[in-house]
Amino acid sequence: MVKTTLPLLAVCAALQACAQHQTVTPVVHRPPADIIKTAKPREWRTLDPNNTLVMTIKGMEVVLELAPRFAPLHAANIRTLFHEGYFNHSAVIRVHDNYVTQWGVPADESATGKETARSTGSAQSKLPMEFTIAANDLKLTPLRDADGWAAQSGFIDGFPVALDPAEDKAWLPHCYGMVGAGRDSAPDSSTGTSLYVVIGQSPRHLDRNITVVGRIIKGMEALSALPRGSGALGFYEKPSQYIPIPSASLLADLPANKRPQLEVMRTDSASFKELLESRRHATNPWFVRSPEYSNVCNISVPMRVVEHPKK
Amino acid sequence: MVKTTLPLLAVCAALQACAQHQTVTPVVHRPPADIIKTAKPREWRTLDPNNTLVMTIKGMEVVLELAPRFAPLHAANIRTLFHEGYFNHSAVIRVHDNYVTQWGVPADESATGKETARSTGSAQSKLPMEFTIAANDLKLTPLRDADGWAAQSGFIDGFPVALDPAEDKAWLPHCYGMVGAGRDSAPDSSTGTSLYVVIGQSPRHLDRNITVVGRIIKGMEALSALPRGSGALGFYEKPSQYIPIPSASLLADLPANKRPQLEVMRTDSASFKELLESRRHATNPWFVRSPEYSNVCNISVPMRVVEHPKK
Numbered sequence: 180m181v182k183t184t185l186p187l188l189a190v191c192a193a194l195q196a197c198a199q200h201q202t203v204t205p206v207v208h209r210p211p212a213d214i215i216k217t218a219k220p221r222e223w224r225t226l227d228p229n230n231t232l233v234m235t236i237k238g239m240e241v242v243l244e245l246a247p248r249f250a251p252l253h254a255a256n257i258r259t260l261f262h263e264g265y266f267n268h269s270a271v272i273r274v275h276d277n278y279v280t281q282w283g284v285p286a287d288e289s290a291t292g293k294e295t296a297r298s299t300g301s302a303q304s305k306l307p308m309e310f311t312i313a314a315n316d317l318k319l320t321p322l323r324d325a326d327g328w329a330a331q332s333g334f335i336d337g338f339p340v341a342l343d344p345a346e347d348k349a350w351l352p353h354c355y356g357m358v359g360a361g362r363d364s365a366p367d368s369s370t371g372t373s374l375y376v377v378i379g380q381s382p383r384h385l386d387r388n389i390t391v392v393g394r395i396i397k398g399m400e401a402l403s404a405l406p407r408g409s410g411a412l413g414f415y416e417k418p419s420q421y422i423p424i425p426s427a428s429l430l431a432d433l434p435a436n437k438r439p440q441l442e443v444m445r446t447d448s449a450s451f452k453e454l455l456e457s458r459r460h461a462t463n464p465w466f467v468r469s470p471e472y473s474n475v476c477n478i479s480v481p482m483r484v485v486e487h488p489k490k
Numbered sequence: 491m492v493k494t495t496l497p498l499l500a501v502c503a504a505l506q507a508c509a510q511h512q513t514v515t516p517v518v519h520r521p522p523a524d525i526i527k528t529a530k531p532r533e534w535r536t537l538d539p540n541n542t543l544v545m546t547i548k549g550m551e552v553v554l555e556l557a558p559r560f561a562p563l564h565a566a567n568i569r570t571l572f573h574e575g576y577f578n579h580s581a582v583i584r585v586h587d588n589y590v591t592q593w594g595v596p597a598d599e600s601a602t603g604k605e606t607a608r609s610t611g612s613a614q615s616k617l618p619m620e621f622t623i624a625a626n627d628l629k630l631t632p633l634r635d636a637d638g639w640a641a642q643s644g645f646i647d648g649f650p651v652a653l654d655p656a657e658d659k660a661w662l663p664h665c666y667g668m669v670g671a672g673r674d675s676a677p678d679s680s681t682g683t684s685l686y687v688v689i690g691q692s693p694r695h696l697d698r699n700i701t702v703v704g705r706i707i708k709g710m711e712a713l714s715a716l717p718r719g720s721g722a723l724g725f726y727e728k729p730s731q732y733i734p735i736p737s738a739s740l741l742a743d744l745p746a747n748k749r750p751q752l753e754v755m756r757t758d759s760a761s762f763k764e765l766l767e768s769r770r771h772a773t774n775p776w777f778v779r780s781p782e783y784s785n786v787c788n789i790s791v792p793m794r795v796v797e798h799p800k801k
Contacts, residue, residue, distance in 0.1 A: 276711045277666050310778075327637050327783055355588050355691045366778050379714075380666045380788060381691055384772065384781045400587045400718040403690075407711040461695065467621075467677050470695045472638055477691060479588075 210462040214454050215444070215481045222448035223483070224337075226396070226441055228431035230254070232261050233439060234398075235426045236271065237405075241398035242430075242439055243358055246338050246391070249351050250309040253360050253392045256302045257371035258429060263300040265372070266427030271405060275413025277379030280402045281361060283372055287418045299372060308367045309390045314342040314349035320446050322455060324472050328352065328383040332475035334446035334455075338394055339475045341386060351391035354381045354476035356399050359391045378403040381476040396482050397441060444481040454481070521773040525765050526755070526792045533759035534794070535648075537707070537752055539742035541565070543572050544750060545709075546737045547582065548716075552709035553741075553750055554669055557649050560662050561620040561703045564671050567613045568682035568703060569740060574611040576683070577738030582716060586724025588690030591713045592672060594683055598729045610683060619678045620701045625653040625660035631757050633766060635783050639663065639694040643786035645757035645766075649705055650786045652697060662702035665692045665787035667710050670702045689714040692787040707793055708752060755792040765792070 232243040247254040260266060265284070273281035284297045319333035319340055326332060329341035329352070339357070342349035351357060354377060361373035369390050376395055395402065410416040430438055444451050458478050461469040543554040558565040571577060576595070579602045584592035595608045630644035630651055637643060640652035640663070650668070653660035662668060665688060672684035680701050687706055706713065721727040741749055755762050769789050772780035 274715075276714055324638055327635055327785060328781065364776055379690065382788070383785070384777075384788070386781070387779045388772070388777050403587055404585075404715050404717055406715055461699070465675055466695075466699050468698045470639065470697070474638060474694070477693070477695070 206456075208457045208460045208462050209453065211454055211457050214450050214457060215483075218444060218448065218450035218481075222445050222450045223442040224445050225485075226430065226443065228438070229258065229429065231396075231430035232257070232393075233426075233428050233430055233433060234266070234424050236398070236401040236422060236424055239398050239401035240439055241401050242396045242441060243393050244337065244396050244443070245393040246336065246351060248336055249312055249338070249349075250360075250390050250392045252303070252306045253309055253369065253371050253390050256306060257360075257374075257392060259302045260299065260371055261427055261429040262432060263302070264427075265297065265299060265302070266424065269424045269427060271402070271415075271422035271424065272408075273375075273412065273414045274378070274405045274407050276407045278377075278382060278413065279375040280378050280405060281373060281375040282422075282424060283361070283374065285418065285421055299370070302370065302372075304370060306367065306370050306390075308362075308369070310366075310387045311348040311350045314344055314347050317342070317349055318447070319349075320452055320455065322473060322475055322478075323459065324474065326474045326476075328386065334451070334475075334478075334480065337443050337446050337480050339478070339480075341383075341475065348387075350387050352381065352475060353377050353383055353385045353391065355379070356395045357391055358393045358395060359385070359389050362389055376402050383476075396443060397439065440485040442483050442485050446480060451480070454478075519768045519771045519773050520764065522765055522768050525761050525768060526794075529755060529759065529761035529792075533756050533761045534753040535756050536796075537741065537754065539749070540569065540740065542707075542741035543568070543704075544737075544739050544741055544744060545577070545735050547709070547712040547733060547735055550709050550712035551750055552712050553707045553752060554704050555648065555707050555754070556704040557647065557662060557702070559647055560623055560649070560660075561671075561701050563614070563617045564620055564680065564682050564701050564703045567617060568671075568685075570613045571610065571682055572738055572740040573743060574613070576608065576610060576613070577735065580735045580738060582713070582726075582733035582735065583719075584686075584723065584725045585689070585716045585718050587718045589688075589693060589724065590686040591689050591716060592684060592686040593733075593735060594672070594685065596729065596732055602732070602734065610681070613681065613683075615681060617678065617681050617701075619673075619680070621677075621698050622659040622661045625655055625658050628653070628660055629758070630660075631763055631766065633784060633786055633789075634770065635785070637785045637787075639697065645762070645786075645789075645791065648754050648757050648791050650789070650791075652694075652786065659698075661698055663692065663786060664688050664694055664696045664702065666690070667706045668702055669704045669706060670696070670700050673700055687713050694787075707754060708750065751796040753794050753796050757791060762791070765789075 230245045234241040245254040269284050271282045272285050321333040330343045332341045339354050341352040358376045360369035360371050362369035408415040458473045541556045545552040556565040580595050582593040583596050632644040641654045643652045650665050652663040669687045671680035671682045673680035719726040770784045
């Protein structure tokens with residue numbers, strides 16, 4: 180347990196008690212594990228079945244939560260694609276070390292077991308780019324520190340957020356586990372038929388250049404531990420190297436007993452706010468020096484598996 | 491190609507010609523690939539055979555360059571351990587997703603094929619911690635931008651460096667691919683018999699808390715694409731899950747025809763300095779917005795395989 184004395188003003192703001200009581204005690208930062216353990220039931224939320232995707236890759240369950248606040252049209256299109264089965268028997272076609280894993284329906288479908296042309300069904304074939312949204316009305320849980328890539332950052336809806344108040348823009352940063360919609364040269368050429376996830380150091384130079392659609396909640400290792408592709412940009416060179424994705428469903432379309440029972444900590448909860456402060460400090464006695472700093476891409480939003488589904 | 495107009499002062503400093511010629515042309519940033527392609531032979535260096543380690547993991551060649559400037563005693567000890575064969579038939583025992591892969595001689599050697607007790611030979615059994623060195627005399631190639639984790643950063647000897655001039659301290663930051671010496675609770679309990687490499691978002695909170703000893707130059711995918719361990723902290727739970735490291739040598743001990751022929755771009759070269767500036771900008775027309783920023787952990791030092799060894 181590390182005790183840290185904050186400047187008087189910050190402690191007063193946190194305690195809202197300094198006007199009455201002029202005695203300030205040092206702030207004690209609880210370890211993240213303790214904060215997670217004692218979080219109240221109302222500080223956790225279940226996943227919206229219409230906003231959650233479930234894939235199977237190498238026998239592992241991968242759960243992706245969409246971010247409709249930031250990319251409403253892409254989220255709706257991807258929901259349609261999963262609901263109508265477009266991603267069943269799709270494949271991972273690219274794994275670029277320290278960068279991204281990308282999946283979709285390969286041009287050569289010989290490895291997916293499908294031989295008929297793949298239809299995108301009722302999904303839109305053209306979407307606008309959704310790189311940023313208005314920032315100034317967002318009720319973020321803010322980070323105390325800036326990181327160089329953005330003027331401010333924080334969390335909302337369970338997602339990391341970067342923002343520039345001067346430009347009134349907010350966006351989902353390319354942190355580990357964040358999912359985007361692949362595009363060609365034209366900025367508005369993504370539709371959600373090709374998705375990628377960050378598997379290395381956050382490539383924040385991609386921020387505001389492509390539509391980020393969500394985050395992997397569970398099963399990252401099914402995407403991060405795959406063999407790297409030997410082709411340009413990490414693409415697999417032969418269809419036989421593709422990693423099959425035999426099933427890919429909208430959570431709402433799965434029978435109740437097949438749904439992963441997960442809860443995510445609410446990022447507007449008191450426990451998450453305490454976690455953000457705790458992450459700035461080294462609370463484990465193994466550390467000899469506390470960073471007194473944190474970065475939006477170094478903080479994971481807690482997730483837990485619920486043993487007994489709620490009624 | 492993206493043309494960017496720098497403030498007049500910066501352009502004058504770069505061109506050293508403004509006093510004579512008041513006409514300033516916009517700075518054109520060449521793409522990184524062009525810079526690497528046109529770098530002169532003297533801007534590349536070969537690896538010091540006494541400072542380079544070569545391991546085989548899953549049939550892939552992994553090359554590690556030590557950083558004796560930052561951790562001279564650990565580098566010397568690790569050199570001895572590799573020279574005397576300590577790491578032959580060692581194993582990867584831990585893969586923690588978005589964090590580190592760790593290897594060494596497992597307590598249970600049943601999976602390594604060795605049945606005799608492993609001796610550390612003439613290596614030291616106790617070393618001081620080597621977390622930082624003096625900063626103020628370092629001739630860094632500086633980065634223009636700060637990143638929040640350190641007051642300044644840059645490169646030297648082919649390594650990323652973070653530093654705090656006020657404290658006169660410099661250290662190797664925990665970027666993707668950086669290698670450290672595992673330790674127990676005591677800060678001075680590392681000897682180099684257990685090594686780890688960063689395989690995810692840079693865990694910079696570890697900076698200045700553990701001795702960083704070098705960097706993976708080639709073969710990161712042999713360490714980053716391994717199955718994640720299901721035990722606490724990502725340790726493999728069963729010896730049968732260990733990933734064997736059948737051979738691990740000091741480069742100097744390999745016959746000439748078995749040595750990987752690699753060159754690394756000199757980080758004090760004009761080409762590398764140009765690369766650092768280029769990395770701040772989006773030079774590829776795919777981008778609609780240039781970050782005008784870079785982070786020491788987002789920049790890779792170029793490496794190339796030399797087809798024909800030099801005489």
